[in-house]
């Protein structure tokens with residue numbers, strides 16, 4: 568019987584396998600047919616501590632039996648208050664002082680980005696400079712699939728149909744080795760034209776190909792924005808929650824953004840929730856006795872109480888466990904194995920940032936429409952792995968609880984994939 572389910576980023580016409588997963592624990596997914604898969608990409612980069620983390624699962628169960636959902640326009644609940652305070656406590660700081668002082672909830676990385684863009688334009692509008700509405704972006708970026716988030720991301724076959732809906736942005740080149748100065752010069756020139764904001768993925772561009780750039784460049788980009796009074800939006804949706812080795816990637820550059828969307832690992836990966844953190848001036852530009860200036864954004868499930876309880880449990884885990892030490896151990900374990908794989912002639916451009924590692928298969932068959940990535944995905948699935956290459960880029964982003972033998976299994980498969988597909 569054919570399923571009525573329409574899957575995201577999936578070509579149903581190609582009849583690729585869609586394995587049903589019955590349960591999950593730690594880094595393992597258990598299929599209904601009895602097989603297991605090692606979740607090498609944290610189920611789209613969300614699962615941090617491991618699947619069905621008992622403290623998070625218990626918090627969800629407690630909250631579901633206490634207060635499930637509440638209209639959030641002018642009402643509040645303890646989990647939302649607790650998580651907001653917790654986020655402010657751990658967010659990047661300026662001279663030890665929190666600059667990010669306000670938290671707006673939503674339910675996905677894309678909507679957290681939409682909120683960030685709306686906050687930026689709302690700020691300029693409300694302080695009497697509505698002409699400052701242009702957004703600057705970095706080439707190869709990905710910020711989500713809603714209309715605004717797509718507008719500030721790379722354009723290509725994956726959003727061609729919606730071009731008429733997307734707004735115009737200013738694009739600065741990715742600071743690849745050799746073009747760092749070109750990137751900074753382009754940003755400086757674009758900032759001089761008084762745009763509203765610059766949005767960037769800090770230190771690593773994810774869906775654009777796991778492209779890494781150094782912290783000093785992020786610092787210089789933030790400084791350029793600051794000099795020109797352009798709002799600096801750091802999209803920590805993927806990089807947050809320890810992925811790059813620090814809790815947030817911005818910390819490595821000593822940068823404090825004006826607006827910071829976070830999502831994915833905010834609940835440890837158990838439930839959809841997102842937050843957009845904003846500085847006091849952004850909030851104050853909307854706070855007034857004038858109803859016309861309020862922040863006109865919401866969705867039915869804004870700050871869902873069960874999701875907030877999961878996020879509170881996640882924050883407690885970050886306080887109780889030495890998660891960063893676990894990530895450092897994992898990063899070392901990945902680095903050791905990457906070093907061995909890097910010598911393989913089928914691969915190029917090995918790169919790693921914290922617990923994220925990527926390598927490119929040397930092949931001509933690498934375009935977005937090539938069937939290389941789906942063939943690799945199916946082959947990895949047969950090997951008991953959930954990996955989802957981006958074109959010819961194979962990357963791993965495992966849950967932090969993954970074990971050494973599971974990592975070995977992943978790297979043995981990467982090696983063999985080089986032999987077969989390289």
Ligand code: PLP
Nearest residue numbers: 675676677709710711773804805
């Ligand atoms: N921003 C970045 C940097 C991302 O990597 C993603 C998702 O991968 C998003 C935004 C969108 O998040 P979501 O898929 O939760 O809408």
